[in-house]
Structures are given as structure tokens and as C-alpha cells.
Amino acid sequence: MICNKKGRHFMQGNIAVGEAAIISGARFFAGYPITPSSEIAEHASLNLPIAGGTFIQMEDEIGSLAAVIGASMAGVKAYTATSGPGLSLMNENIGLACMVEAPCVIVSVQRAGPSTGLATKPAQGDFYQFRYGTHGDHMIIALSPASVQECFDLTIKAFNFSERFRCPVFLALDAIIAKMYETVDIPGSDEIEILNRKIASTSDKDYLPYKPDENGVPLFVPFGSSLITRANSSGHGIDGYPCADDKNHDRLVRRLIDKIDRYKEEIALFKEFNISDVEILIISYGCSTRPALAAMKKARKKGIKAGVLQLQTLWPFPEAIVKSAVSQAKLILVPELSLGQLKSEITKYCPKKTVIGINKLGGTTIQPDDILAFLSKEIEL
Amino acid sequence: MKYSGKKYVKEELLPFFWCSGCGNGIIFAALIRAMEENNLEKKDIVAVTGIGCWGKADDYLKTHAFHGTHGRAIAVATGIKLANPLLHIFALVGDGDGATIGGNHLIHAARRNIDIITIMSNNLNYGMTGGQYSGTTPFDSITSTSRRGHAEDAFDISNLVKSAGAGYVARCTIDNPRMIQRFISKAIKKERGFRFIEVINICPTYFGRYNKFNNAVEMIKDIKERTVNIKDIEREGQEDLDGKIVVGEYIDKKVEGFLERYWGKIRNNA
Ligand SMILES: Cc1ncc(C[n+]2csc(CCOP(=O)(O)OP(=O)(O)O)c2C)c(N)n1
Numbered sequence A: 001m002i003c004n005k006k007g008r009h010f011m012q013g014n015i016a017v018g019e020a021a022i023i024s025g026a027r028f029f030a031g032y033p034i035t036p037s038s039e040i041a042e043h044a045s046l047n048l049p050i051a052g053g054t055f056i057q058m059e060d061e062i063g064s065l066a067a068v069i070g071a072s073m074a075g076v077k078a079y080t081a082t083s084g085p086g087l088s089l090m091n092e093n094i095g096l097a098c099m100v101e102a103p104c105v106i107v108s109v110q111r112a113g114p115s116t117g118l119a120t121k122p123a124q125g126d127f128y129q130f131r132y133g134t135h136g137d138h139m140i141i142a143l144s145p146a147s148v149q150e151c152f153d154l155t156i157k158a159f160n161f162s163e164r165f166r167c168p169v170f171l172a173l174d175a176i177i178a179k180m181y182e183t184v185d186i187p188g189s190d191e192i193e194i195l196n197r198k199i200a201s202t203s204d205k206d207y208l209p210y211k212p213d214e215n216g217v218p219l220f221v222p223f224g225s226s227l228i229t230r231a232n233s234s235g236h237g238i239d240g241y242p243c244a245d246d247k248n249h250d251r252l253v254r255r256l257i258d259k260i261d262r263y264k265e266e267i268a269l270f271k272e273f274n275i276s277d278v279e280i281l282i283i284s285y286g287c288s289t290r291p292a293l294a295a296m297k298k299a300r301k302k303g304i305k306a307g308v309l310q311l312q313t314l315w316p317f318p319e320a321i322v323k324s325a326v327s328q329a330k331l332i333l334v335p336e337l338s339l340g341q342l343k344s345e346i347t348k349y350c351p352k353k354t355v356i357g358i359n360k361l362g363g364t365t366i367q368p369d370d371i372l373a374f375l376s377k378e379i380e381l
Numbered sequence B: 001m002k003y004s005g006k007k008y009v010k011e012e013l014l015p016f017f018w019c020s021g022c023g024n025g026i027i028f029a030a031l032i033r034a035m036e037e038n039n040l041e042k043k044d045i046v047a048v049t050g051i052g053c054w055g056k057a058d059d060y061l062k063t064h065a066f067h068g069t070h071g072r073a074i075a076v077a078t079g080i081k082l083a084n085p086l087l088h089i090f091a092l093v094g095d096g097d098g099a100t101i102g103g104n105h106l107i108h109a110a111r112r113n114i115d116i117i118t119i120m121s122n123n124l125n126y127g128m129t130g131g132q133y134s135g136t137t138p139f140d141s142i143t144s145t146s147r148r149g150h151a152e153d154a155f156d157i158s159n160l161v162k163s164a165g166a167g168y169v170a171r172c173t174i175d176n177p178r179m180i181q182r183f184i185s186k187a188i189k190k191e192r193g194f195r196f197i198e199v200i201n202i203c204p205t206y207f208g209r210y211n212k213f214n215n216a217v218e219m220i221k222d223i224k225e226r227t228v229n230i231k232d233i234e235r236e237g238q239e240d241l242d243g244k245i246v247v248g249e250y251i252d253k254k255v256e257g258f259l260e261r262y263w264g265k266i267r268n269n270a
């Protein structure tokens, strides 16, 4: 148990997520065990009681996310952790979290699918599931770390975004990053910025649970407050009571999307490597980042102007960052442990560029040489 | 005691959207009276519902409320209670919501003795979606998805919840509102553990019509005729209970409840 200790530690990606969750102020975890995410539940069971929080292993992932949303609406920061099969079960309640505007963090460690697939092997096949898994128009945020340090840092950011925008935030891991051990620097608690949802003043006699503030986000009131609040999965007016009016529904759904969309540039987290003179751009996220960087270094040694754009924010898709990074590139390579989900999203924003996917299934890893092989083939042309 | 219900009921939203003859209003009134009888503050109450006709009960409340997804009210309620143990949580579920799509949450909440009250309106079918069969639809009855008769047996839901471990389980019927109120009130006073009240309800619009009841009154009469009290059975010995509705307290035992164990033991010793 490391829990909340400043300093340098050697730990697993999943554990770094758990540590950061507790430092972020999370005090409720509900989940159902699944490889390769179970260490997050185990960590929570061990450490939340000490932090004055509660851990519960629910009967399935549907109930897990339901309990997380309930706890969140009672004013406690809450999270769950799962993998593809569990995420599939959670989908209905992801929409519930969007609709009732419950801040929560859903960690999902990608493994090879579809279905049970290769349970212990990595993949990046849930890129679109994060964004479009639940039905109806909606918007979520998804962040993806590429190192154990980023597991820690992006978990803090995930909780902060969920509190600020009152929406579910995914931490999109993969089996490589989640299971990897690396050193992590944990800053002192005074050095970490922690955001909390804005709470309505109890003297606000005109409080309405779904009246948006100037940023489009309603002020929060926890269950148990003297101000009465309602969470409603059905179409609702700003008072939280049901409303089936067409204009109201239009306004509500647009606001749920817009409150996130209008800040997408702030939400867009990324890292650039050798972008200023880039001709061959490799775009990566999560476990495809390291091979991308290694390939870039080898290519540079051969005099090829290669660079890497690592996306830490997957959704809302950081289109402005991608557009600017690709602008001078002659060739864009997208290595992925899927058949080209990220690639197809990138292609939308640079239809005139040559975008090549380096796609692997089988639960293996992408090797730097897989990327270099494509690179030299293209260069020779 | 004189009841007004004013403290809890959102009067401007009345009348109820429920069909005339529906028993939901009777359960609602009994619930409000039990709240009033126990002097609960509306800030300390959260009504948690799923989707269904009875699941719209929260629309008429001025308390805190969470109207969630179909079948998940008990799981949502679990999270709320564990986040704020001081709250009185009422999960208001139908037999479809609570015993069919959400059956897994029900038995596990009972096993864990999560400290909430669940009030199930058991009208033997899915009212909201047009009278399809549920996990409590009796063998051989007609519903909109068992048009040629029903091949399955029904759950005895109170016995199921009892054997799953709940500290308090009681069954009552729509024709005895005082009994409904008494059981809810007792559940409130018990404070701890999973408390489950099953109300045998009527859905004249669907179950009634499909099964040749001419109106709600006939359905209530039928319930009355078939009702036996668990105390009478205990006193007079087992009679043939086939087709009977056994009302009364199925279990009323002292339990620690999840919170007492988790907060009192696990957290304190951590
Ligand atoms: C996931 C999901 N499946 C199906 C439905 C459709 N649906 C809404 S209410 C309901 C059944 C309601 O029956 P019950 O819970 O018994 O309540 P009642 O209407 O009889 O009071 C169904 C099937 C839904 N809303 N969500």
C-alpha cells in the first residue's frame, strides 16, 4: 500500500490509477472484477476504508455504474474500473450519467475483443465504444495514458474534468500500460490541482437542479441537502421534473453536448515530438506511443524527418491539434492494436493526406520495426 | 392521526398519470402517510425509481429523487445510501423493474442487507409497456406476450427476498391500505438492513382486461377472496395455499446491515 505518499515509487499502471483516484478525493468505488483491470478494485478495497471511503463489489457492471452514479449524486466522488465486456454492460448507464450529469470516472482497460476475446491480451479496439457506446446524442470525455506516470497524472485530470463538466470521463487504458511497472513521481498534495464540482449555496431559494450556469453546467446539490434536488433519466425541465416538450429536449441534449464541446481545446491533451520540421508524422495513443517514439528515433538517425503526435485526449476528438500537426506532413502513420479506428477518425480531418494504418490484432504489441517497415516502403516510393 | 401529505406531495402535478382504477395511488398514499407518521424530513428522503408505471411515483414527490434506468433503482439506491448513510432511501419498483430485469440487484441487496427500503408494486405484468408478462405473472394467465397462456411459473418474490437474507420482508395487498402503511412505517423504524414490502397490486387496464376482469372492483374482490394472513396460517395450521395470497410479515429479524458492518468494523479497523 502506497496511498498518498509523496515521492518516487515503482508501481503498476493500475495501481497508479488507484492512488491518483484517492488523491483526487474519490471516496466510492463500485465494480465487478475483470482482467486486466482488477488491481484497481483490489487497491480500492484495501485503501478506500483507510481514506474514509467505501468499496463495494457489485453483482455486475450494470449495477456497479448505477451505484457509482448514485454515490456521485449524493456528493461523493466515485469511480469504477472494467474492461471491454464490462464496458459493454455499462453502456446504458453511461447515458444515465450523461443525462443526470453525474460526475464519475470510468476506467476501462482495453483487451482483445470482440466478446471475451483474448482476456489477458492488449488491444485498442474500444476507441469508438468510449465515444458512441451508449445510445442517443451525447458527449463524453476520454483520456488515454501511455506510461505509468501518465496513468497517475491523467487520472487526476479525469476526475477534475468530470467534476468541472459534470459528465462521465473515461480513462482509456490498455492491457500493456495498465499491467506495466514503472517509476512514478507523486507530487505533494499541495502541488496537485484538485477540482470539485460547483455547489449551489443553501441560501439559493430559487435553486433548480438543471438550470445551467454560464458554462452550461448546472450547480450541484447533493441528496440530503436542505435544497431539494432531482436526478432524472427521462427528458426533464430545469426543475428536474419530466418534460416531453420537443423544444425542451432539443435544448437539453444540445446543452449536454455543448457544455463539453465548447471547451474541447482546453480538454485536448497531447504530446508532440519533433513536430516542427515533420514530414512523416506518426499519431499514437496509449500502448502505440512507445513503438512510435522508438521508430521516430531510428528514422531520424537515417535522416528521415519523422515526428510523433501522442494523443492523451481521445474524446472530444482533438481535431484542431491533429489538423495543425498534419498540416506540413507528407505522410501520416497510425499504428494501432485495432483495424484502424483512430485512423478513420484522423482521416475525417485530413481527407487530402495519405494516412496509413499499421494495424495488428492477436493481442501482441506493435514493434518499432512494424512502423519502420512501412516508413521505408513509403520513402522508397 | 390526521394526515395532510402536504410536506411531501407535489400537489400542482396531480392528478396522477395512472389509469383510473390503478392501485398505484393507494400505495403512494400509504407511503406518504408512513413518512408523515414517522415525521421524516423531506431533505432526508430520496425516492429512487426505475422505469414503469409505479416508477413514476417520484414525479409527485417534493423529496429528493432519482429517476433512473429500468431495473437499476436498487443498485442506484445502494450507491446513494453508502455515500450518505443518514438518508432514508425508498426504492420504488415494479415487478418488472425489481423482480425481473433488476432481479439480480434485488437478491444481492437482500443478501448484503443494504440499508434501504424497497416497495414493490406487484401487478403481475408490465403495465407501462402494454401488459407483457413479468417474472411474477402467474402460470396460465394471459398477457400481451402470453396470448395463448403462460408457460412459466411465477416467483414468490417475498419468499425469495427472505431466503436471500433480508432483515424485513412483508407482503400486503392493495385492498388494505392501512396494512401497507403499517409495514412501511415499521420498515422506517427498523432503520437497518434491507427492508422489502411487496404490495399485491392491480393493473385493470392490461392484466385485468386480458384475464376477463370487468373492472378494478372485481379485481380487488378477487384479491380479497384469495387473501390469507400468515398469522392465521401459523395459528390454524397449513391449509391448501394454492392460488392464495399470503399477507403478513415473512421475516422481521435483527440484522447489522451492510453499513454497520462496513463503517463500524471494516473502516474502523482499517
Ligand atoms: C433496458 C430497458 N428495457 C426495456 C424497457 C421498456 N420498459 C419500460 S417499463 C417496462 C416494464 C415495467 O413494468 P413494471 O416494472 O412491472 O412496472 P409497472 O409499469 O407494471 O408499474 C419495460 C419493459 C426499458 N425502459 N429499458
Ligand code: SF4
Residues within 6 Å of the ligand: B017, B018, B019, B021, B022, B023, B024, B053, B054, B123, B127, B128, B202, B203, B204, B205, B206
Ligand atoms: S397500465 Fe396498469 S399499472 Fe399502469 S397506470 Fe394503468 S392500470 Fe396502473
